[in-house]
Amino acid sequence: MATTKKFMALVVDDDSVNRAINLKYLTRNGFETEVAKNGQEAVEYFQMGYKFDLVLMDMEMPIMDGFQATMEIRALGVKSLIIGMSSTASQVKIQEFVSAGLDDFYPKPMNMAKLIAIIRRLED
Amino acid sequence: MNSRVVEMQNKYAEYAISLIAQGIMDDQFNRVQNMQDNSNPNFLSEILSSYLGDMPKLIHSLALDLQQQYVDFVKLDKTIHNIKGSSSSIGAICVLNACNAFVACCKEQDIEGCFKCWEQTSNAFALVKLKLEALLILEQQIRAAGGIVPKPVGY
Numbered sequence: 001m002a003t004t005k006k007f008m009a010l011v012v013d014d015d016s017v018n019r020a021i022n023l024k025y026l027t028r029n030g031f032e033t034e035v036a037k038n039g040q041e042a043v044e045y046f047q048m049g050y051k052f053d054l055v056l057m058d059m060e061m062p063i064m065d066g067f068q069a070t071m072e073i074r075a076l077g078v079k080s081l082i083i084g085m086s087s088t089a090s091q092v093k094i095q096e097f098v099s100a101g102l103d104d105f106y107p108k109p110m111n112m113a114k115l116i117a118i119i120r121r122l123e124d
Numbered sequence: 125m126n127s128r129v130v131e132m133q134n135k136y137a138e139y140a141i142s143l144i145a146q147g148i149m150d151d152q153f154n155r156v157q158n159m160q161d162n163s164n165p166n167f168l169s170e171i172l173s174s175y176l177g178d179m180p181k182l183i184h185s186l187a188l189d190l191q192q193q194y195v196d197f198v199k200l201d202k203t204i205h206n207i208k209g210s211s212s213s214i215g216a217i218c219v220l221n222a223c224n225a226f227v228a229c230c231k232e233q234d235i236e237g238c239f240k241c242w243e244q245t246s247n248a249f250a251l252v253k254l255k256l257e258a259l260l261i262l263e264q265q266i267r268a269a270g271g272i273v274p275k276p277v278g279y
Contacts, residue, residue, distance in 0.1 A: 015210050017171060017178070018209055020170070021156065087208040112155075
């Protein structure tokens, strides 16, 4: 387990395979988790008063994408660590995504090195 | 230990290694295999079944979109992006590589190129499907014989 602290994470991804893998990495390393299948569901969590230490935000999703969801979550005054993830190679899209309010961006897929870097930021 | 189980475990391990040696899967597949543990002993089969179940619909939708009178390259790109995401997450590198070529053709709005890329993506997925289904059968056989599915070498 990479951390002894109990962190709360929200996994936002429309793809079931990606969600399952991210959830597995997180739960194996002590995180409590919730899931949203699109940006709108993610925003609704925060509107209902849920608090998360970490949000793993996919970029392209139906109904509401990661750009819009990140902007709306930040507009609510949320200070959670929001990490964008995508398999896109477009630097323009990545920069736009970061500008929407991300704390950082990692290309998919998740792995232990990325998760450890995220946990270090949470623990700081 | 039951020698039959050991033999099946060795066969499984060699088969999994061969998928990477042949460039069909990559090291991410090892990481996904390594995630399987006592808390979720069916993790690998669940993930692979989900992937193998979702991909045909996406690949078929690409074919339909390419056959439209006016091809929507933005829609095509989104679907390819979805296939890329799932494929990279389970380590299906041959599908990922085919998708990267497809993205390039979409960007050029090269319809003929897109058709060729669709065929390559479809063939790559068919190969991955064949190989992963065989691996899952080996996994089932090991469990049925009372054995444990081996972890990838080095993990």
